[in-house]
Amino acid sequence: MSGAFASSHVSVAGMDRGFRRADLVFHGLDHSGPSYEVRIFFNQPDATAATPRTTEGYVGSFFMFGHGGCAGQPGHCEVPDSRRPFDRRPPHQLTPATRWVTVTDALRRALDAGEGITVTAVAVVASARPGGDVQPPDRVALVTYD
Amino acid sequence: MADNGAGPPPSALRNRKKVDSLSAGELAALRSAFAAVYAIDDDRGFAYHAGIHGLPLPIWCQHHTPLFLPWHRAYLYHFEQALQDQVPDVTLPWWDYYGGGDPAIPEAYASQTAGGAPNTLFQGPVSGIPQAQWDRLQTGEPLPVATSRAPGTLAPFPDRSLVQQALEAPTFLDFSNFIETVHDNVHVWVGGTMSEIPVAAFDPIFWAHHSMIDRLWYLWQLAHPGADPPAGVMRTVLQPFPNTIVASTLSINALGYEYAAAEVPVA
Numbered sequence: 001m002s003g004a005f006a007s008s009h010v011s012v013a014g015m016d017r018g019f020r021r022a023d024l025v026f027h028g029l030d031h032s033g034p035s036y037e038v039r040i041f042f043n044q045p046d047a048t049a050a051t052p053r054t055t056e057g058y059v060g061s062f063f064m065f066g067h068g069g070c071a072g073q074p075g076h077c078e079v080p081d082s083r084r085p086f087d088r089r090p091p092h093q094l095t096p097a098t099r100w101v102t103v104t105d106a107l108r109r110a111l112d113a114g115e116g117i118t119v120t121a122v123a124v125v126a127s128a129r130p131g132g133d134v135q136p137p138d139r140v141a142l143v144t145y146d
Numbered sequence: 147m148a149d150n151g152a153g154p155p156p157s158a159l160r161n162r163k164k165v166d167s168l169s170a171g172e173l174a175a176l177r178s179a180f181a182a183v184y185a186i187d188d189d190r191g192f193a194y195h196a197g198i199h200g201l202p203l204p205i206w207c208q209h210h211t212p213l214f215l216p217w218h219r220a221y222l223y224h225f226e227q228a229l230q231d232q233v234p235d236v237t238l239p240w241w242d243y244y245g246g247g248d249p250a251i252p253e254a255y256a257s258q259t260a261g262g263a264p265n266t267l268f269q270g271p272v273s274g275i276p277q278a279q280w281d282r283l284q285t286g287e288p289l290p291v292a293t294s295r296a297p298g299t300l301a302p303f304p305d306r307s308l309v310q311q312a313l314e315a316p317t318f319l320d321f322s323n324f325i326e327t328v329h330d331n332v333h334v335w336v337g338g339t340m341s342e343i344p345v346a347a348f349d350p351i352f353w354a355h356h357s358m359i360d361r362l363w364y365l366w367q368l369a370h371p372g373a374d375p376p377a378g379v380m381r382t383v384l385q386p387f388p389n390t391i392v393a394s395t396l397s398i399n400a401l402g403y404e405y406a407a408a409e410v411p412v413a
Contacts, residue, residue, distance in 0.1 A: 097210030
């Protein structure tokens with residue numbers, strides 16, 4: 001199984017080139033199911049799990065170690081939307097995660113080419129057993145640092 | 147030596163050594179320690195410790211949060227204590243990911259036998275998991291009785307440059323982010339039991355893998371003195387370990403160990 005998340009076209013034409021580092025930050029990552037890899041491409045909107053890492057526009061990847069499903073009874077793996085006052089217990093185990101990938105050089109190349117960017121993130125399940133689904137991230141942000 | 151309150155003198159520290167540098171005697175002692183904890187079915191034993199990470203519920207491990215590194219340092223500490231209860235001088239060795247040519251499970255963990263007997267580091271017993279909890283995972287496979295691996299079938303090994311990127315990270319959260327994806331990648335690369343959280347810690351290689359991650363955190367700490375986890379988590383309790391908060395894990399010397407490549411007696 002694999003799934004893809006594609007951003008809308010992001011213009012970088014007016015972006016300040018003075019940054020020393022640029023990260024793609026993925027918020028709200030699911031880790032309730034199988035382990036998976038997220039492969040990230042710039043300007044390859046049709047990228048799939050079969051798209052090689054050697055393809056132009058591949059900018060990196062990251063892995064998510066998964067919980068492999070829910071071993072509890074119904075409701076056990078539901079992450080509460082909010083917490084009651086005085087609930088001092090730790091956050092739910094399956095609280096969505098944040099992870100980032102540094103894309104400094106790739107962004108500079110895109111700026112040099114005068115292009116906008118389409119970010120395509122392909123989730124590739126890393127499991128020997130069939131099935132297993134990965135929810136897309138809540139949002140993805142391109143963050144630059146001076 | 148005057149007591150300066152900084153912890154035990156260096157002579158009391160134990161070295162965690164590279165797997166491939168262990169002497170025959172050290173390796174035999176490690177195998178004996180694993181055999182001993184495999185045979186114990188109470189809370190001194192292997193199943194209890196492996197089960198803390200995943201099944202049986204509750205799953206205590208911390209991943210994808212700022213507690214990832216501190217929690218696993220505490221976890222290794224407690225399991226190493228359990229091993230030392232059985233064989234006093236053993237320490238958890240670390241897997242040097244890039245020590246050989248092609249990525250590979252270290253020979254000490256890869257051979258099925260050792261000295262004519264089953265190699266206790268090749269696979270571990272899986273026990274103590276309620277059938278109902280396993281069934282709810284819907285793996286389509288029976289609850290395993292022993293661990294298995296399939297190295298290299300699910301993902302390529304993480305490139306060494308990713309470790310270097312982590313070591314150059316300027317802050318704790320940045321280091322943790324980058325080293326955790328290396329960690330996750332290695333779990334997936336090993337495959338089989340190691341590839342998902344519920345039973346990963348039942349594989350003996352889990353402990354060598356995490357010793358390497360812990361060592362990399364230590365190397366990063368040495369290069370970034372004072373770069374601690376965020377203040378907001380420093381007093382967070384690392385469940386289920388008694389008397390252990392994040393701040394308790396910051397000094398490996400205070401926990402009684404060091405990382406070394408090898409230790410060779412000369413006198």
